[in-house]
Amino acid sequence: xxxxxxxxxxxxxxxxxxxxxxxxxxxxxxxxxxxxxxxxxxxxxxxxxxxxxxxxxxxxxxxxxxx
Amino acid sequence: xxxxxxxxxxxxxxxxxxxxxxxxxxxxxxxxxxxxxxxxxxxxxxxxxxxxxxxxxxxxxxxxxxxxxxxxxxxxxxxxxxxxxxxxxxxxxxxxxxxxxxxxxxxxxxxxxxxxxxxxxxxxxxxxxxxxxxxxxxxxxxxxxxxxxxxxxxxxxxxxxxxxxxxxxxxxxxxxxxxxxxxxxxxxxxxxxxxxxxxxxxxxxxxxxxxxxxxxxxxxxxxxxxxxxxxxxxxxxxxxxxxxxxxxxxxxxxxxxxxxxxxxxxxxxxxxxxxxxxxxxxxxxxxxxxxxxxxxxxxxxxxxxxxxxxxxxxxxxxxxxxxxxxxxxxxxxxxxxxxxxxxxxxxxxxxxxxxxxxxxxxxxxxxxxxxxxxxxxxxxxxxxxxxxxxxxxxxxxxxxxxxxxxxxxxxxxxxxxxxxxxxxxxxxxxxxxxxxxxxxxxxxxxxxxxxxxxxxxxxxxxxxxxxxxxxxxxxxxxxxxxxxxxxxxxxxxxxxxxxxxxxxxxxxxxxxxxxxxxxxxxxxxxxxxxxxxxxx
Numbered sequence: 001x002x003x004x005x006x007x008x009x010x011x012x013x014x015x016x017x018x019x020x021x022x023x024x025x026x027x028x029x030x031x032x033x034x035x036x037x038x039x040x041x042x043x044x045x046x047x048x049x050x051x052x053x054x055x056x057x058x059x060x061x062x063x064x065x066x067x
Numbered sequence: 068x069x070x071x072x073x074x075x076x077x078x079x080x081x082x083x084x085x086x087x088x089x090x091x092x093x094x095x096x097x098x099x100x101x102x103x104x105x106x107x108x109x110x111x112x113x114x115x116x117x118x119x120x121x122x123x124x125x126x127x128x129x130x131x132x133x134x135x136x137x138x139x140x141x142x143x144x145x146x147x148x149x150x151x152x153x154x155x156x157x158x159x160x161x162x163x164x165x166x167x168x169x170x171x172x173x174x175x176x177x178x179x180x181x182x183x184x185x186x187x188x189x190x191x192x193x194x195x196x197x198x199x200x201x202x203x204x205x206x207x208x209x210x211x212x213x214x215x216x217x218x219x220x221x222x223x224x225x226x227x228x229x230x231x232x233x234x235x236x237x238x239x240x241x242x243x244x245x246x247x248x249x250x251x252x253x254x255x256x257x258x259x260x261x262x263x264x265x266x267x268x269x270x271x272x273x274x275x276x277x278x279x280x281x282x283x284x285x286x287x288x289x290x291x292x293x294x295x296x297x298x299x300x301x302x303x304x305x306x307x308x309x310x311x312x313x314x315x316x317x318x319x320x321x322x323x324x325x326x327x328x329x330x331x332x333x334x335x336x337x338x339x340x341x342x343x344x345x346x347x348x349x350x351x352x353x354x355x356x357x358x359x360x361x362x363x364x365x366x367x368x369x370x371x372x373x374x375x376x377x378x379x380x381x382x383x384x385x386x387x388x389x390x391x392x393x394x395x396x397x398x399x400x401x402x403x404x405x406x407x408x409x410x411x412x413x414x415x416x417x418x419x420x421x422x423x424x425x426x427x428x429x430x431x432x433x434x435x436x437x438x439x440x441x442x443x444x445x446x447x448x449x450x451x452x453x454x455x456x457x458x459x460x461x462x463x464x465x466x467x468x469x470x471x472x473x474x475x476x477x478x479x480x481x482x483x484x485x486x487x488x489x490x491x492x493x494x495x496x497x498x499x500x501x502x503x504x505x506x507x508x509x510x511x512x513x514x515x516x517x518x519x520x521x522x523x524x525x526x527x528x529x530x531x532x533x534x535x536x537x538x539x540x541x542x543x544x545x546x547x548x549x550x551x552x553x554x555x556x557x558x559x560x561x562x563x564x565x566x567x568x569x570x571x572x573x574x575x576x577x578x579x580x581x582x583x584x585x586x587x588x589x590x591x592x593x594x595x596x597x598x599x600x601x602x603x
Contacts, residue, residue: 036450036453037453037456037457037460040453040454040456040457041457041460041461043454043457044454044457044458044461044468044471045461045465045467048467048468
């Protein structure tokens with residue numbers, strides 16, 4: 001069991017391909033502006049679901065490092 | 068119209084010094100008769116420390132200005148004998164609404180915690196606030212307390228010396244000189260004292276202009292705080308509607324930095340904005356309008372020898388969160404008991420260094436909070452606007468997004484964690500009453516706890532033994548003995564004991580906790596008293 005405050009960076013999605021397809025589908029037909037707003041809403045919804053600030057900080061740090 | 072802010076309250080009178088060759092040295096001179104200067108003077112006078120207040124004006128401030136007063140400052144005003152007048156006149160509120168663009172996104176309740184004497188907030192025009200403080204000061208004067216206020220006395224020059232300050236004062240009848248052992252500069256954001264002393268005021272974080280309109284109208288809007296993000300009547304900016312006593316409504320329009328002040332202040336332009344906001348057919352009278360700018364900054368230190376800065380002269384924040392006047396009142400609350408002990412020779416001058424530590428901590432907290440609010444209200448980049456709008460969009464449907472909406476985090480007192488006056492926490496008690504925290508109020512039978520604390524050092528015992536009086540190196544400490552048996556609401560236990568069966572608290576004259584333990588221990592509490600008075 002990983003520590004609850006650890007950011008999971010190993011495969012954890014039930015259905016990786018299915019999730020990715022759903023994410024692309026959600027952006028389908030949206031303008032750049034609408035897509036940006038969608039992404040922002042999605043980040044906020046996911047962040048709230050995670051809740052734990054130390055995990056969120058690690059996620060922000062990991063994303064910041066990029067590639 | 069003969070408003071209070073048009074009537075001289077402390078008209079110019081010739082002072083004895085103006086007819087004498089000899090220069091008089093005063094114990095404490097306060098520069099500025101605004102909320103902070105008046106509170107400082109009342110606190111000193113109540114403790115029989117002679118104080119002279121000078122102000123370049125002779126009236127209360129013009130226009131409503133600071134209108135929102137929080138619970139902790141109201142508790143401080145109770146200690147100063149002015150709380151009832153404020154709360155009776157003030158408008159209490161606990162609901163708010165948030166609008167985004169064309170629509171209302173949600174309504175909230177501040178849900179103030181029960182079991183406190185004072186409400187979470189009242190709205191009250193600054194001119195009433197100042198009037199009530201002047202009235203209290205006059206009461207003390209009539210009782211023979213050593214306090215005096217001189218209107219139309221303008222500080223013209225200042226000389227700082229090791230053990231006193233020299234002042235040159237301009238009056239309608241020409242200048243005169245006086246000296247002060249201590250000077251409290253409560254002369255506002257533009258502080259002439261600070262300028263004349265050539266002191267820094269750095270850390271500009273944010274600049275904006277606000278158009279304030281106070282309108283008198285018989286409106287059936289509820290007593291709520293209404294806040295608009297990006298409304299159709301003020302695109303790209305914010306707006307606020309809030310009720311004050313006497314059917315005066317405060318309306319703030321954020322304008323941005325690059326504006327034409329004269330154009331914005333024209334009555335026809337204000338009228339256009341008001342009708343777009345409140346409806347074409349509103350009937351109102353414009354009481355006051357003004358454009359103000361603000362910055363977020365503070366002095367590097369709040370004390371320069373015998374000159375001590377308090378309120379906006381020491382720190383300035385954005386208006387979001389009502390953290391200006393509210394924090395200034397906590398400055399003087401923190402300062403005056405320390406200054407009193409130093410003047411009475413009961414504590415070393417270095418005790419005043421803790422004023423710097425504690426109130427800089429508070430100022431930084433206020434600047435942080437108000438900076439975050441301004442970043443939310445006025446996004447500085449495209450992506451910050453996208454995120455802000457996403458929060459507001461989600462907040463309409465989803466409760467989770469509402470804590471992210473930031474239209475001002477309303478003023479709460481700072482907890483002086485890490486203060487040199489604190490003794491390490493020795494009680495497994497609630498965090499809200501840890502050393503450095505302001506004592507939370509609690510009902511005690513007919514009355515309330517804070518009214519029993521007053522402005523002296525107190526040993527609060529809850530189901531614990533301790534001497535009724537002790538003195539440590541000139542500092543007298545009185546016991547207040549309480550028991551959970553008298554705690555009918557459970558608030559005392561929740562706020563001071565948690566799961567502990569007993570506790571002894573050492574409480575400072577500003578009602579902040581200095582030390583706490585499960586039981587009395589003479590050596591440790593004597594050490595805590597010395598520490599709380601700058602002697603260890």
